[in-house]
Amino acid sequence: MSLGDEHDATTGGYGGSGQTRTRLPEPSGDPYGGAHRPGRRTSSRSLVTVVGVVVLLIAAIAFANRGNDGTPSDTTTANKPKAAATAPTGTKPVQSKTWGIPTGFAHDQQGVQSAAANFAVTLGSTDMFHTDTRHFLLEALYTPEAAAKLQGPMDAAYSADFLDKLGLDQDGNAPAGSTFVSRVVPVGTTVQQYNGNTARVDVWYMGLIGMAGEKSTDPVKSTWKTWTFDLQWTGKDWKIVTDTQKDGPAPVPGDDKAASSDEISKAIQEYGGFTYAR
Structure with a gap:
C-alpha cells in the first residue's frame, strides 16, 4: 500500500605529480655499448x-x-536531523496472534505504536466489508463499550448501497473474475499522548482501494491519510476507545506507469502483509 530517498553525491578529483631523477654514468668511448642497468x-x-x-x-x-x-559536514546539533519517529528497535511487536490478529502488545510506548499500526492494517482490510468478520474485528480491537456503540453505525456505513458503489454485492463479495482491493500500509507512527494506561497515536499511511478487473469502473488507486487512535490498556492488551482519520500528508505523485488490472490482481494474491512494529 500507499509505500517509499535519494542523496546527491559529488565526487572530487585528487591528483599530483612527482619526478625522479636518475644520474647515469658517464658514456664510454663506444656510444653503442651495452645497455645500462639501473642501480x-x-x-x-x-x-x-x-x-x-x-x-x-x-x-x-x-x-x-x-x-x-x-553525513552532514556541519557538526552543530542545530543542523543534525532528529531521530526518526518510527525506528527499529529489535523488540518483537507481539507475542501471539488471535485468529490472525496480532495481540499481546507491550505495555509501553513501543507497544502502543505497534498496536496502532497493526490496528490500522486490520481495520483497512477487506474483512471490514463482510458483516460477520467486521463484528468480530470490532469486538477484538475495541473496548467492549466502544464496540457496542460502533456496531450499529458501522453496519449502516457499510450499507448495500455503499457496497454497490464499490462494485461489491450486498455480502461484500467482488464479481467473478475481479479482485477487490483494500489495504493499509503504515509509513510511520508517532505518540501524541501517553500516560501509561492511555495513549493517543497517529498512524501515517498509504491506502489502496478499488476493484481490479476488466469491467471495473473503479480502478485501484492510492490514498494518503493519517489515522488517529485513542487507546486504553485493558490489563491484558491495548484496545481502541475512539479513532478518527484525516487526509494527508500526501507526497507529489511520481511518474510510475499504472499497472494493468491483471498485474494488480496477481500482486494482491501473491504479496501478503506484515506485522508492524515500532
Whole structure:
C-alpha cells in the first residue's frame, strides 16, 4: 500500500605529480655499448614513489566517500536531523496472534505504536466489508463499550448501497473474475499522548482501494491519510476507545506507469502483509 530517498553525491578529483631523477654514468668511448642497468637504489626510490602515490589515492578516495555518505559536514546539533519517529528497535511487536490478529502488545510506548499500526492494517482490510468478520474485528480491537456503540453505525456505513458503489454485492463479495482491493500500509507512527494506561497515536499511511478487473469502473488507486487512535490498556492488551482519520500528508505523485488490472490482481494474491512494529 500507499509505500517509499535519494542523496546527491559529488565526487572530487585528487591528483599530483612527482619526478625522479636518475644520474647515469658517464658514456664510454663506444656510444653503442651495452645497455645500462639501473642501480638498486634507483629501483627502490621509484618503488617508494609509486607506493606513495597509491597511498595518497586511497586516502583521497576514502575522504571523498566519507563526504558522500549523507553525513552532514556541519557538526552543530542545530543542523543534525532528529531521530526518526518510527525506528527499529529489535523488540518483537507481539507475542501471539488471535485468529490472525496480532495481540499481546507491550505495555509501553513501543507497544502502543505497534498496536496502532497493526490496528490500522486490520481495520483497512477487506474483512471490514463482510458483516460477520467486521463484528468480530470490532469486538477484538475495541473496548467492549466502544464496540457496542460502533456496531450499529458501522453496519449502516457499510450499507448495500455503499457496497454497490464499490462494485461489491450486498455480502461484500467482488464479481467473478475481479479482485477487490483494500489495504493499509503504515509509513510511520508517532505518540501524541501517553500516560501509561492511555495513549493517543497517529498512524501515517498509504491506502489502496478499488476493484481490479476488466469491467471495473473503479480502478485501484492510492490514498494518503493519517489515522488517529485513542487507546486504553485493558490489563491484558491495548484496545481502541475512539479513532478518527484525516487526509494527508500526501507526497507529489511520481511518474510510475499504472499497472494493468491483471498485474494488480496477481500482486494482491501473491504479496501478503506484515506485522508492524515500532
